[in-house]
Amino acid sequence: MNGQDMFQHPFHLRGKSVLVTGASSGIGRAVALECARAGARVVITGRDQARLAQTLALLGTAPGAEPGQASGHVCCAADLTDPAQMADLVAACGALDGVVHAAGVHGVAPLRMLRQSFMQMVLDANFLAPLMLTQLLLAKKSLRNGASLVFMSSIAAHTGTVGVGPYSASKAALEGMIGPLALEIAPRAMRANAIAPGLVDTPLVNEDRAWLDEKAKMYPLGLGTPEDVAYTAIYLLADISRKVTGTRLHLDGGIPWT
Numbered sequence: 001m002n003g004q005d006m007f008q009h010p011f012h013l014r015g016k017s018v019l020v021t022g023a024s025s026g027i028g029r030a031v032a033l034e035c036a037r038a039g040a041r042v043v044i045t046g047r048d049q050a051r052l053a054q055t056l057a058l059l060g061t062a063p064g065a066e067p068g069q070a071s072g073h074v075c076c077a078a079d080l081t082d083p084a085q086m087a088d089l090v091a092a093c094g095a096l097d098g099v100v101h102a103a104g105v106h107g108v109a110p111l112r113m114l115r116q117s118f119m120q121m122v123l124d125a126n127f128l129a130p131l132m133l134t135q136l137l138l139a140k141k142s143l144r145n146g147a148s149l150v151f152m153s154s155i156a157a158h159t160g161t162v163g164v165g166p167y168s169a170s171k172a173a174l175e176g177m178i179g180p181l182a183l184e185i186a187p188r189a190m191r192a193n194a195i196a197p198g199l200v201d202t203p204l205v206n207e208d209r210a211w212l213d214e215k216a217k218m219y220p221l222g223l224g225t226p227e228d229v230a231y232t233a234i235y236l237l238a239d240i241s242r243k244v245t246g247t248r249l250h251l252d253g254g255i256p257w258t
């Protein structure tokens with residue numbers, strides 16, 4: 001070990017390849033940029049080609065990125081509710097040390113107005129897509145031993161807000177898979193964890209700025225930023241958390257919701 005290595009902080013992703021879904025916007029974009037800053041090669045995916053290309057361009061200029069650090073990133077657009085597009089994405093990934101499943105839709109409808117097709121769409125995007133992507137990555141042996149899987153849940157999985165039922169149900173279902181999956185992949189030193197943020201200022205929720213500003217007053221530590229979530233994801237992806245699995249990490253700014 002040389003002097004430089006001896007003093008390197010362990011909170012890094014150097015040498016790792018990380019797939020980030022939902023990287024065309026909000027939390028996924030921040031996760032991709034911060035993972036690259038932490039030294040990872042990232043594979044970014046989302047549906048919107050133009051916004052995905054913007055993320056790729058930002059990867060090269062991420063603040064703090066060291067020269068040469070941003071090379072080798074891969075960009076592959078895919079609708080994760082389409083099995084064929086998911087298969088193309090997995091083929092493009094190469095070997096991975098981590099996955100952050102940030103893709104998701106909001107999905108708000110009170111029960112009296114809920115259509116089954118809408119509920120199915122929310123479940124497809126928020127629950128089945130990350131699950132089936134994980135299954136395919138395992139089947140194709142795309143995940144290296146020790147890989148860390150991070151799923152984006154929400155405190156909505158545990159709270160009751162009028163109209164948010166479809167979204168809450170999809171996140172609760174996702175969290176239900178974490179424990180069993182963690183046990184299933186532990187023999188290969190792989191890990192599965194969820195992050196459950198409260199409100200985070202992204203296009204998913206910030207269309208009505210006045211509403212969001214009002215909600216922000218309920219958060220003792222203020223609303224989350226996409227970077228807050230990204231730093232938590234980096235902790236779960238890095239080797240420093242190698243004994244942490246099967247958990248849900250709340251990132252809720254202290255809002256009393258239990």
Ligand SMILES: NC(=O)c1ccc[n+]([C@@H]2O[C@H](COP(=O)([O-])OP(=O)(O)OC[C@H]3O[C@@H](n4cnc5c(N)ncnc54)[C@H](OP(=O)(O)O)[C@@H]3O)[C@@H](O)[C@H]2O)c1
Binds near residue numbers: 078081104196201
């Ligand atoms: N913002 C919050 O307050 C908050 C709080 C708790 C949890 N979360 C969770 O955090 C995650 C990211 O949310 P965000 O706030 O960053 O939302 P966002 O800005 O709206 O981004 C959502 C991302 O998901 C992608 N996506 C949606 N459906 C997809 C599909 N079928 N196939 C592939 N990609 C798809 C979108 O791709 P395109 O735009 O390219 O279509 C976009 O990149 C979600 O799982 C969300 O539930 C958010």
